[in-house]
Amino acid sequence: MSRLSIGSLFRRPEAGAFLGMVAVIAFFLIFGGINFLKPSGIASWLNVAANIGIIAIPVGLLMIAGELDISIGSMIPAGSMIVAIMSGHYDFPIWMSIIVVLGFGVVVGFINGFLVVHTAVPSLIVTLGTLFAVAGLVLGLSVLITGTTSVSIKAPDFYKAVFGQFIGGTYQVIILWWFAVTAVYVFYIHYTKYGNWIFAIGGDRESARNAGIPTTKLTIILFILSACSAAFVGMCQALLFNSAQVSAGMSYIFNVIISVVVGGVVLTGGFGSVVGIVFGTITFAVVNQGIYFTSFDRNWSSLIIGVMLLAAVLMNNTFRSMALSYAPKKK
Amino acid sequence: MTSPVLELRSVDKSFGPIDVLHDISLKMNEGEVLCLLGDNGAGKSTLIKTLCGVHKPTRGSILMDGAEVTFSTPREAQDKGIATVHQFGGTFPLMSIGRSFFVGVEPTKGWGPFKIYDRKKANKIAVEAVQNFGITRVDDGDRLIGGLSGGERQSLAIARAVHFGARVLILDEPTAALGVKQAAHVLRIVNEAKRRGLAVIFITHQVMHAMAVGDHFAVLIRGAIAADFRKGERTREEITDLMAGGETMADLERQIEGYADA
Ligand SMILES: Nc1ncnc2c1ncn2[C@@H]1O[C@H](COP(=O)(O)OP(=O)(O)O)[C@@H](O)[C@H]1O
Ligand SMILES: [Mg+2]
Numbered sequence: 001m002s003r004l005s006i007g008s009l010f011r012r013p014e015a016g017a018f019l020g021m022v023a024v025i026a027f028f029l030i031f032g033g034i035n036f037l038k039p040s041g042i043a044s045w046l047n048v049a050a051n052i053g054i055i056a057i058p059v060g061l062l063m064i065a066g067e068l069d070i071s072i073g074s075m076i077p078a079g080s081m082i083v084a085i086m087s088g089h090y091d092f093p094i095w096m097s098i099i100v101v102l103g104f105g106v107v108v109g110f111i112n113g114f115l116v117v118h119t120a121v122p123s124l125i126v127t128l129g130t131l132f133a134v135a136g137l138v139l140g141l142s143v144l145i146t147g148t149t150s151v152s153i154k155a156p157d158f159y160k161a162v163f164g165q166f167i168g169g170t171y172q173v174i175i176l177w178w179f180a181v182t183a184v185y186v187f188y189i190h191y192t193k194y195g196n197w198i199f200a201i202g203g204d205r206e207s208a209r210n211a212g213i214p215t216t217k218l219t220i221i222l223f224i225l226s227a228c229s230a231a232f233v234g235m236c237q238a239l240l241f242n243s244a245q246v247s248a249g250m251s252y253i254f255n256v257i258i259s260v261v262v263g264g265v266v267l268t269g270g271f272g273s274v275v276g277i278v279f280g281t282i283t284f285a286v287v288n289q290g291i292y293f294t295s296f297d298r299n300w301s302s303l304i305i306g307v308m309l310l311a312a313v314l315m316n317n318t319f320r321s322m323a324l325s326y327a328p329k330k331k
Numbered sequence: 332m333t334s335p336v337l338e339l340r341s342v343d344k345s346f347g348p349i350d351v352l353h354d355i356s357l358k359m360n361e362g363e364v365l366c367l368l369g370d371n372g373a374g375k376s377t378l379i380k381t382l383c384g385v386h387k388p389t390r391g392s393i394l395m396d397g398a399e400v401t402f403s404t405p406r407e408a409q410d411k412g413i414a415t416v417h418q419f420g421g422t423f424p425l426m427s428i429g430r431s432f433f434v435g436v437e438p439t440k441g442w443g444p445f446k447i448y449d450r451k452k453a454n455k456i457a458v459e460a461v462q463n464f465g466i467t468r469v470d471d472g473d474r475l476i477g478g479l480s481g482g483e484r485q486s487l488a489i490a491r492a493v494h495f496g497a498r499v500l501i502l503d504e505p506t507a508a509l510g511v512k513q514a515a516h517v518l519r520i521v522n523e524a525k526r527r528g529l530a531v532i533f534i535t536h537q538v539m540h541a542m543a544v545g546d547h548f549a550v551l552i553r554g555a556i557a558a559d560f561r562k563g564e565r566t567r568e569e570i571t572d573l574m575a576g577g578e579t580m581a582d583l584e585r586q587i588e589g590y591a592d593a
Contacts, residue, residue, distance in 0.1 A: 200431075
């Protein structure tokens with residue numbers, strides 16, 4: 001009996017991600033020493049993980065549903081610039097900027113989702129288009145309005161406390177946001193029918209539609225979630241660092257996708273888990289930051305991440321086929 | 332005399348200039364298996380797609396319980412009790428038995444925004460439904476569909492259709508990819524569905540499988556019904572000849588010899 005439950009535990013989508021996470025933490029403990037797990041060490045990778053993690057979950061859900069969203073790369077600076085221009089360059093109240101930031105996320109997400117659902121164009125190409133369009137729009141407007149590509153913003157204490165401060169001097173408050181949204185996602189994806197619908201869409205869109213699932217609406221909602229999440233992260237960064245740059249954000253495209261894949265989401269859709277994505281995000285952040293605790297040159301971290309990504313893809317395939325072939329032993 | 336569950340009257344189907352089905356008239360009764368036989372390209376798949384709402388007939392009409400119906404989507408046909416099970420059964424290989432059984436109609440418990448998907452209930456009902464069909468090896472609702480054998484998957488899909496109140500069950504070559512034992516499994520389930528009063532449309536290439544469960548046979552040749560007969564009215568050889576496109580075994584032998592002479 002217990003053998004059986006261990007067996008099924010290892011066939012869960014997050015099993016590989018969990019093993020990977022334990023492995024990299026062990027690796028950096030050995031080569032970097034215990035500093036890496038002391039409060040300041042933890043902050044270094046938890047901050048990175050939180051910023052990626054808030055975006056990685058909706059992007060991962062899109063991937064489970066069989067879609068991809070790379071426009072997040074320009075939605076992050078869009079979120080930063082909107083709040084900085086509105087409440088830094090001009091003097092609109094922050095709450096108004098927040099509404100515009102999220103509203104812009106809704107608009108771009110809707111455009112992404114609408115185009116993907118109503119044309120046969122793959123989501124990679126659609127969101128590549130909006131990635132550049134939004135980047136151009138933000139750069140153009142920023143130069144037009146402020147004459148520069150970097151705008152500073154001084155937020156009132158309340159908004160800094162909620163969205164952009166260092167707790168205890170090192171932990172970004174966005175970590176708490178990450179924990180909170182993760183809990184909400186885990187609930188809705190794994191404990192309600194809506195999660196089931198997303199997996200069904202990724203399994204076979206046509207059958208899902210015939211089963212009465214509102215596939216179109218759900219796909220558009222997921223695109224809106226990922227665009228809003230990226231804009232939200234951008235906004236928090238502007239409030240944290242008291243300034244916004246047009247160019248920040250493109251590296252997130254890769255970092256987010258790596259976190260999702262390392263987190264055990266199958267590239268062809270239909271399989272994955274929120275907890276797995278969280279493990280994948282932590283794994284990425286640990287490698288990304290852990291290298292500073294070792295005596296290695298930091299360029300080596302890219303090698304580790306690349307190898308890890310390939311290993312994860314291979315492992316996902318193995319776990320997937322193991323999960324598929326799972327049959328209880330005859331008594 | 333009750334009217335047939337489903338009836339086709341002089342149905343034609345063309346795709347633009349290509350005529351695929353000509354003047355098809357068929358009746359499907361409760362508790363009967365209609366075997367649809369025919370060579371590749373004869374139009375079997377097109378016929379069932381017309382029945383289940385994927386295609387609309389170009390001419391002619393579809394009747395349910397004697398009343399004319401039109402299906403604009405597969406969903407509409409499903410809602411009226413017409414269920415289609417495809418060759419590979421479950422379409423969500425990476426989902427669990429319980430979850431895929433209830434896709435779109437998940438049982439929930441709780442209240443308002445905190446309604447929780449009732450995994451235990453879903454698994455229990457799904458497992459019971461297949462076990463009622465005699466597939467006792469499926470006993471864990473958390474197993475993934477992709478981990479089931481081909482026969483089990485078909486059985487699960489059929490059990491699901493029956494559970495959700497299907498009256499007409501359309502099976503497109505359910506035994507084509509299966510071994511002898513697995514196929515026997517599926518045939519037993521077809522019989523069970525028949526016993527429960529469903530009208531079953533069973534498409535197959537294998538005359539043996541058709542004869543094992545069929546009450547009524549229709550042979551399709553180039554989109555037209557070449558023969559329509561009931562159980563016991565034809566021998567196996569006659570049916571095999573009909574399926575080969577109206578050519579008899581003797582014709583085939585002559586042809587082979589002809590090649591040899593040339
Ligand atoms: N959507 C379509 N458009 C044009 N021709 C089609 C279409 N669907 C099927 N056909 C044609 O109809 C004929 C019958 O096909 P099909 O119903 O798939 O046969 P079967 O299932 O008996 O092998 C084939 O010649 C096929 O090319
Ligand atoms: Mg066919």
